Amino acid sequence: MVVVQGFKVPLPHPSSLTSSHHPHTSILFEPSSLSLALTHTDSSLSLYPSFSPLSPSPSPPHTQTLNIPSPSSSSTFLLLQQHPSAAPAVIFLVSSPYRSRILLRLYRLRDPSSFERVTRVLCLHKDLCFQPGLGVILDAKHGAAVRLAASVNYFALHALSSNKVWVFAVKDDGGGGNDDGSGSGGVRLMRCAVIECARPVFSLSVAFGFLILGEENGVRVFGLRRLVKGKSGNKRVGNSKQLRNGVGVRGGGLEVANCNGDLEGKMERHGVAAVKQTHVKSKLDDRDGGSCFVVLKGNEVNTNSVTKVSMSIKAISIQAVSQRMFLILDSHGDLHLLSLSNSGVGVDITGNVRPLPRTMKVKSISVLPDLSAMSQTIWISDGYHSVHMFTAMDIENALNEVDGNDCNEKLLRLPVVRVLFSSEKIQDIISLSANSVLILGQGSLYAYEIS
Structure with missing residues (x-):
């Protein structure tokens, strides 16, 4: 019954x-x-x-x-897992408009009973700026709509006004807590890829190693691992200009531990990891970078x-x-x-x-x-x-x-x-x-x- x-x-x-x-x-x-x-x-x-x-x-x-x-424009849960045997940490991510730019606020589940704002975010790119009283500011127009989608260690952000999708990796930075004893561990934010969208995007999904963009009359599917790691050398994408379809590093020194096994970087001076993102132009019939368009x-x-x-x-x-x-x-x-x-x-x-x-x-x-x-x-x-x-x-x-x-x-x-x-x-x-x-x-x- x-x-x-x-x-x-x-x-x-x-x-x-x-x-x-x-x-x-x-x-x-x-x-x-x-x-x-x-x-x-x-x-x-x-x-x-x-x-x-x-x-x-x-x-x-x-x-x-x-x-x-x-105000908030979009939100999602992200699981932060550095070791397969360890229990993942839970991050709640919120996007908002801030002086026409995009503000990202991060909240971490510190124990089963409370979420706390992440008070330290190490940003590794010039167009990302962390302000403790606000959050992470992405130097891009917020516009009418922003969409967020996340999985384990990665999230994607689509801004309608910019016709772009950003793929970010999140890594634990210090884990145990802040220097001031507030107990909210810091994180490291790394931009892995930027997709220039020639067609409008109406939905977004990051799951099981795939980034999927919902478009008109179909969906565009990217392999997340290949999108993050890229391919060495230059590749012509459709009729677009020569783009570096890969992850470049500059500087030398101590190698950083891989984030989910997919992101590699090296430490620059002052201990900041330098990761140059993959740059992709999205075309209807483009299959470069391990992607396909399904009608x-x-x-x-x-x-x-x-x-x-x-x-x-x-x-x-x-x-x-x-x-x-x-x-x-x-x-x-x-x-x-x-x-x-x-x-x-x-x-x-x-x-x-x-x-x-x-x-x-x-x-x-x-x-x-x-x-x-x-x-x-x-x-x-x-x-x-x-x-x-x-x-x-x-x-x-x-x-x-x-x-x-x-x-x-x-x-x-x-x-x-x-x-x-x-x-x-x-x-x-x-x-x-x-x-x-x-x-x-x-x-x-x-x-x-x-x-």
């Missing part, structure tokens, strides 16, 4: 009451530390450590809710003319399902499955996309990739009052059934395992585990568990 339990999740009041009068608009959840971030309508954030919505007391009394003042199947509109007009679609959300599978939500509310493969170690990526059957017009998707599980649970919402649940195993079985059939017109059928209904209109969903989901309604949070 399947039992579905649903209950409203009480939230502790923020340490500052400024955001308590503003409803929530989106949620982020970091499963390894049970950290929850709520974005409010005034663009401020509330950060909750050790948040367990499925327990009788969702947040222990001793935990401290951190209120991050507005989404567009919708066709019948007109009175003989020809059909193809409507452009935008990849507005990208969610990792496994190491090689990604779900793509387009601007028409349809889902696509992206499957990636490498033709060899360190060489170009290949991929293909299959459209999934349209059960409804999807507004939001959420997946919690777990490599230890046999299959991942996928949650999709129509943005109104329903959430549908299915698994990655269902997708693979459906694809195998279609591929093994001689009839090319055989439809892909995807069974929905469960459907949840909410009394409030759904704004956002977050997968908590294989059998539980967190739903953000009109100002309230609800947790559902299926057993």
Whole structure:
């Protein structure tokens, strides 16, 4: 017998009451530390450590809710792991406009009960400046929109006004604490690559060693390792000028320990590591640097003319399902499955996309990739009052059934395992585990568990 339990999740009041009068608009959840971030309508954030919505007391009394003042334009969780055997540190990263430039604020989970601002960031490039009272200032126009996406040790930043994507590496610097005894360990911030985008970017994902840009009519996939390490020598990219497609070092001296095994540098004078970033120009058919562009199947509109007009679609959300599978939500509310493969170690990526059957017009998707599980649970919402649940195993079985059939017109059928209904209109969903989901309604949070 399947039992579905649903209950409203009480939230502790923020340490500052400024955001308590503003409803929530989106949620982020970091499963390894049970950290929850709520974005409010005034663009401020509330950060909750050790948040367990499925327990009788969702947040222990001793935990401290951190209120991050507005404005904020984007935010993400980043895991900082220097050794495979060590538990990763959790960093919460927030972008904001600051005098038309981009401000990055970093907060570190110091223990299970509190986040603290990172008060020391060593920046290794001239266009990066750290000010203790503010954060890291990137000398680039903030503009109308900035997007952040992060994984283990790396994050990517897209600025719409600059038509660029920056890839950064984060490394622990001192680890144990500040010289002043405040207990907030410093970090080292290194810019690894800059991608000049010839086409608009609508979404961003960094996961399982891939950087994926959601564009019009498709997605562009970069191998993160090759993008960071680059290739030696100069390479002509499309019709662009000669670019150094690699990581250069200058100076000499002590070698710095690799960051996640992918970033190498040498110590300059004064102990500052010098890493020259990869510079890439993004073209529609460019496959240099281990990248590829995978086309989404567009919708066709019948007109009175003989020809059909193809409507452009935008990849507005990208969610990792496994190491090689990604779900793509387009601007028409349809889902696509992206499957990636490498033709060899360190060489170009290949991929293909299959459209999934349209059960409804999807507004939001959420997946919690777990490599230890046999299959991942996928949650999709129509943005109104329903959430549908299915698994990655269902997708693979459906694809195998279609591929093994001689009839090319055989439809892909995807069974929905469960459907949840909410009394409030759904704004956002977050997968908590294989059998539980967190739903953000009109100002309230609800947790559902299926057993």
